[in-house]
Amino acid sequence: MNKNGKLKKKFILSLFSRIFLILAGIVLLYIIWLVVWSGINSANIQEKALQQANLTRPPDISHPCPEYRDNYPELASVPDGQIIGQIFVPKFGKEYWRTLFQGSDKQMLDTMGFGHYDNSAMPGGVGNFSAAAHRNGYGASLEDIDKISKGDFIVIRTHDYWFVYKATTSEIVQPDDTGGILPVPYQPKGIASERFLTFTTCHPKYSTDQRYIQHAKIDYWAKVSEGVPKVLLDAGVLL
Numbered sequence: 412m413n414k415n416g417k418l419k420k421k422f423i424l425s426l427f428s429r430i431f432l433i434l435a436g437i438v439l440l441y442i443i444w445l446v447v448w449s450g451i452n453s454a455n456i457q458e459k460a461l462q463q464a465n466l467t468r469p470p471d472i473s474h475p476c477p478e479y480r481d482n483y484p485e486l487a488s489v490p491d492g493q494i495i496g497q498i499f500v501p502k503f504g505k506e507y508w509r510t511l512f513q514g515s516d517k518q519m520l521d522t523m524g525f526g527h528y529d530n531s532a533m534p535g536g537v538g539n540f541s542a543a544a545h546r547n548g549y550g551a552s553l554e555d556i557d558k559i560s561k562g563d564f565i566v567i568r569t570h571d572y573w574f575v576y577k578a579t580t581s582e583i584v585q586p587d588d589t590g591g592i593l594p595v596p597y598q599p600k601g602i603a604s605e606r607f608l609t610f611t612t613c614h615p616k617y618s619t620d621q622r623y624i625q626h627a628k629i630d631y632w633a634k635v636s637e638g639v640p641k642v643l644l645d646a647g648v649l650l
Contacts (some may be wrong), residue, residue, distance in 0.1 A: 418521055418522040419536050421621060426635065427538065428480065431628065432464045433444055436509065439553070443467075443590070445527065451579050451621060452522070452525040453521070453523070453524065453549050453550040453635075454550060456522045456523065457509065457522075457523065457550075457617075458534050460494050460512075460523070461494075461497070461510060461585050462492045463494075463597065463601060464570070465496070465570070466494070466496065466497060466570060467593050467612060467640070468533060468650050469488050469636075469639055469650060470635075470639075471636075471638045471639070473638075474638040474639070474642075475636075475638055475639065475640065475641035476573065476633040476634060476635075476637040476638030476639060476640060477553050477633060477638075478575075478630075478631040478633055478641075479631055479633060479639075480630075480631050481530050482583060483535050483536075483606070483632055483641060484535065484571075484628075485533075485535075485553065485633065486533040486534060486535065486536065486572075487520040487533075488513075488533060489605075490512050490513060491511050491512045491514040491519075491529070492512065493513055494510060494511070494512050494513075494523075495511045495512060495513060495527055495533070495534065495569060496510075496534065496564070496567055496568045496569035496570065497509065497510055497511065497567070497568040498510075498511050498524070498525055498542075498552075498566070498567055498568075499565075499567075499568065499643060499648055500529075500553070500559070500561075500563075500564075500565055501563070501564055501566075501591070501643065501645075501646035501648055502555070502558060502559055502564075503555055503626075503643060504564045505559075505648045505649055506649055507522030507648075508648075509525055509541060509544065509550065509552045510523055510524040510525065511524065511525045511526075511527060511534075512524070512525070512526055512527065512603070513526075513527050513529075514526050514527065514529065515527065515528050515529070515542070515543045515647060520543060520544060520545055520549065521549045522634055523551070524544060524550060524552050525542040525543065525544045525552060525610075526542060526544070528531075528542065528592055529545065529601060531594075531605070531609075532603075532607075533568040533594055534569060534572075534574045534641055535567070535574040535606060535629065535632050537603050537605070537606055537609040538594040538595075538603040538605065538607065539593060539595070539596060539603065539608070539609055540606070540608050540609070541608070541609040541610075541611070542568075542609075542610055542611075543592075543610070543611045543612065543617075544582050544610065544612055545613070546612040546613045546614070546616055546623070547613075547614065547616050547617050552579070552612075553610060553612035554616070554622075556581075556610065556612055556623050556625055557579050557581075557623065559625055561573075561578055561579060561580070561582070562577055562578060563577070563578040564576065564577060564630075564638055564640075564642040565577075565608060565610075565627050566640055566642065568608050568635065568640065569635075570635070571634065571635055571636070572633065572634060572635060573631055573632060573633040573634070573635060573639075573640050574629065574632050575629070575630045575631050575640050575642060576608045576627035576628060576629055577626045577627055577628060577630045577631070578625060578626070579626045579627055579628055580626050581623065581624060581625045581626065582620065582623075583614050583621050583622070583623055583624070584622050584624060585621060585622070586619065586620075586621065586622055589607050591611065591622075591624040591626070592609050592611065595607075596609060605628060605629075606613035606628065606629035607626060607627070607628055607629075608626065608627040608628070608629070609625065609626050609627075610624070610645050611623070611625075612626045
């Protein structure tokens with residue numbers, strides 16, 4: 412190979428190396444934005460939303476509230492984009508909480524934590540209270556969903572009430588399988604008489620190939636004015 416040929420080869424290799432480094436930098440910046448900045452932005456938006464909705468610290472955070480297992484309150488539905496309450500999952504750590512909003516489109520999930528599926532039951536209601544959240548990026552609200560075990564608690568707080576659920580079963584399904592959020596999960600003709608909860612998110616992490624579904628059933632409800640659920644106090648959850 413003559414001198415010109417060697418110089419040409421060297422130039423091409425240098426050009427490809429620079430292109431590779433530029434592309435690698437773009438990918439790295441995207442990962443930083445997705446994992447870090449989008450999470451910080453989502454947390455700030457959720458904190459502000461809580462304050463605007465007056466969903467501040469309960470009046471008594473030192474005593475467990477009485478537990479009620481009948482005469483459940485019925486929550487009225489709310490318009491898309493309106494806050495419903497907060498979600499606590501003690502298994503995810505004492506600092507974990509996310510906001511719950513009405514509506515489950517991508518724009519909602521990118522900023523608001525959990526999105527409540529339209530036409531599913533409200534928290535504590537008869538049927539299947541169902542909500543979706545991201546598994547990575549935008550706060551990764553359900554990043555550790557696979558760590559939830561049978562019997563673990565999931566707590567929903569609205570302005571006036573606590574609804575405490577216990578995890579039951581989970582499964583992995585295809586993206587177009589919506590049977591898990593039916594009023595009676597996977598029973599199209601079922602007539603709801605129990606109070607379920609279902610969370611949905613992408614599976615596996617960093618992929619949209621499948622959906623991870625986590626189910627739970629109501630354990631009890633309580634009044635925010637009367638204290639905090641014992642499960643949150645026992646876990647040292649920061650309110």
